[in-house]
Amino acid sequence: MRSALLRWYDREARDLPWRRTQDPYAIWISETMLQQTRVETVIPYYERFLSRFPTVETLADADADDLMEHWAGLGYYRRARNLQAAARCVVDEHGGALPDEIEGLLSLPGVGRYTAGAVASIAFDRPAPIVDGNVARVFARVFGIREELRSAPVQARLWEKAEALARGLRPGDLNQAVMELGATLCTPRAPECPRCPLARHCDAREAGDASALPVKAAKKPPKRVAAVAARLERNGKFLAVRRPPKGLLGGLWELPGGDLSPGETPEATASRSLHERVGLIAKVCEPLGSVEHVFTHRRLTLHVLRVKVGPERVRRQGYDAHRWLSEAALNALPLSKIARKAIALGR
């Protein structure tokens, strides 16, 4: 299997930006961005991020808003703050060099078993195993694993198989070859078995049920929620607020607002939440429409309103910064996709 994989990978590997470097820092950034995120989405973010923060020192010293500007739109924003926290740890406690073994890597915030194995094998040529979604799917098919994929025993078995695979020459390329296979041929639906270098070794191919594997329990549907965002204009400037670092969309800027309580109208929510969260009294609320947004665990309807307020000073509660900004300056902030949709609706 190893030689078949490596022959195929040497021939077919895609030319990806992080495959043109041996810099452990750059490889770590790429692996973090690639968590739950598609290659095509990551590429432009990776290029911009590495240009702006080319070394672990520049990342450790980055301004928080500058950092989030380079992550805005990529999702799972905790990853960005964990990267910076880890960069500071590398600078302060490892002399600026990324740990070159699993244990040291695992101790960094945001680095779990997968990322530690990826960096150790790809950047440092260690025989470290990795199991991601691709590896799990390929292995489930090749080894004919028909039990539910996320169960503890199946996970343990997948990691054992991965460990056996990585034990040999070119562990980083072997790990990447399995992921590459999962991403390009051994895809969730309609796998291209005739072109697969592992076809001769594959249990599911033999049994004819490759597209039925792996077996996964259904996920719970996202909960429907509703909220308001206020387009609050005063003297030609708009009020922007920054969410606290932890939790949903942490560290990103948006229009002030809040969640609808049961039975509450958007207008009432706007008045109440603006009073509670920025200390302003709404005098006029005019609905501008609504936008839909789906998170992993929430399906949000966001009602956008144009709101007029009195001359009171802003008193924040629950946000960790606020600014009155021109529309151009507002759009230059690190905004989530949903915030961009809300702002676009007001024009």
Place this chain on the structure above:
DNA sequence: CAAGCGTGGGA
């Protein structure tokens, strides 16, 4: 161990 955490693309 389940839940929380984004976004966009394809079927």
Place this chain on the structure above:
DNA sequence: TTCCCAAGCTT
């Protein structure tokens, strides 16, 4: 439209 999900980690 709706669903599934993509190089996971933390709590």
